[in-house]
Amino acid sequence: MKEIWIQLIYLVSTALFILSLKWMSHPSTARRGIVSGVVAMVAAIGGTLMTPGLESYHWIIAAMIVGFVLGVPLAMVPLTAVPQRTALSHAFGGLAAGLVGAAEYYLRLNYQRDELTGFATGALTAEVILGFLTFTGSLMAAGKLQEWIPTRPITYKNQNAINFSLLGVALLCGALLVCFPTCWPLFPVIVLLSLAFGVLLIIPIGGADMPTVIALLNSYAGLSAVAMGFVLKNNLLIAAGALDGSSGLILSIIMCRAMNRSFTNVLFGAFGQVQAASGAVEQRTAKSATAEDAAQIMDAARTVVIVPGYGMAVAQAQHRVRELYDALTKRGVEVKFAVHPVAGRMPGHMNVLLAEAEIPYDRLVEMEEINPEMPEADVALVVGANDVVNPAARHDKSSPIYGMPIIDADKAKTVFVIKRSMNPGFAGIENELFFADNTLMLFGDAKVVLTNLVQALKE
Amino acid sequence: MSLTPWILLAESAEGSQLSPESTAFLTSLFTLMLATFIGLEVIKNVSRLLHTPLMSLTNAISAIAVVGSIVLAGQKVPSTTFSTILGSIALAASMTNIVSGFLLTDRMLKMFKKREPGKS
DSSP: OHHHHHHHHHHHHHHHHHHHHHHTTSHHHHHHHHHHHHHHHHHHHHHHHTOTTBOOHHHHHHHHHHHHHHHHHHHTSOGGGHHHHHHHHHHHHHHHHHHHHHHHHHHHHHTOGGGOOHHHHHHHHHHHHHHHHHHHHHHHHHHHHTTSSOSSOOOOTTHHHHHHHHHHHHHHHHHHHHHSTTOTTHHHHHHHHHHHHHHHHHTTSOGGGHHHHHHHHHHHHHHHHHHHHHHHTOHHHHHHHHHHHHHHHHHHHHHHHHTTOOHHHHHHSOTTSOOGGGGGSOOOOOOBOOHHHHHHHHHHOSEEEEEEOHHHHHTTOHHHHHHHHHHHHHTTOEEEEEEOTTSSSSTTHHHHHHHHTTOOGGGEEEHHHHGGGGGGOSEEEEESOOGGGOTHHHHOTTSTTTTOOOOOGGGSSEEEEEESSSOOOTTOOOOGGGGSTTEEEEESOHHHHHHHHHHHHHO | OOOOHHHHHHHHHHTOOOOHHHHHHHHHHHHHHHHHHHHHHHHHTSOGGGHHHHHHHHHHHHGGGHHHHHHHHHBOSSOOHHHHHHHHHHHHHHHHHHHHHHHHHHHHHHHOOOOOTTOO
């Protein structure tokens, strides 16, 4: 009888998870989405605690306390560190799925042989491969984002061939295990290969591709929950895992489209290596300006479009941007923010940083909406963005970023670019925007330049 | 009888009634298919503004693996010290994701504000 109630609770929980994601569609309803998500999760946990046969509650309570103790500080990280935290969180998700899969296999092998059917073993193998590769892959991604591991792609000869043969061997072992479920020595081999594959899959991927990679790992974490659902015959796991998997999938598709690249290219292209062609570019000079010059021009402008990029996050300059926004708005200048989908290190990174600085979200405009307005903009101010405003993407067929949708900052009447030095950006690509006739460079740390700019505006 | 897709084929060949195991498996497949389509439709409508909070919310939701971990950490039969410890680690990891996922999402969403009325 209890079982019926547990299943009904799971049913309600699934519905609430769906509502939770549905309410995320708009900032005005999004917080309701959290409430619904929390209720769903509490219901799922409560229902599971009613499962007949649970006895070792002290282990459950101890583990939950550990989870709380680790979880609270992880939620308090500075917003610039959210990409690393998200990657770390995927790693935990993958680890949980992998461990449950391993323990289930071990228990069934020793005590419940009749539950170790070919199909169950197949689902277990899928869970373990996905779980452990997500675990190490996400750890590598977090390490790259935290810059503990070099963010440039690490490559070696025959990389893709080696990686694929690793995965191939793991899948082959999985297939053998499905045919001979009790041939247990295959299992640790699968675990080790998946762990290794996760590392090797991520090291050749560069920092600027992290938005796609994080989204993809999000999807894997969901899929490993789906596989766990098939092992445990639990529809709640399948439904929630599928929601998560499709969310990660959609986000990574959006990211790929915003870079005009395919999944395969992101995962196996080792994008961001030093471009061989960069030496051939003729030496050109960019014009530079002082903060006072820029203040004068902005003061006279009607509309200013600010284009933020990863450099703003690195310099922690979002609060200075807010001061500039205030100073300009006070003078009757209309200020908008043009946010490129892949600006930053994870989907939506810039929006969160600007929201943290209390910039109203209706000022944040998506690329497709701002581009038609760019020719009317008096000033475009680029803060720490580079490749996403490179006009070469529109016309230079030899450029590695050719075809990528960009923010047309160059079409504004005057363009200011805040930049530390003339070093090319992440992808090592020369940016012709810096040399355009209507571009003026503001050299220096973004925080300092913006402070001077605000100061000059007030005088 | 075991729960395998091959059994489904065998059953269809015999033209007999579906076994309870096969019915359960088919129901799970239906759930997967429906949840994937709902997920794709719902997520497509999420504003790009909120993609970062969306990711931390789905972090918390994918920690639904907590369901499997609790059973593994708490069940007596069958269990060994090994399986209890693996289950407890998995439970701690899922719990971390649940707590930090929801808290962080809430913290970020609080920051999204509209322009105050009266101010331009």
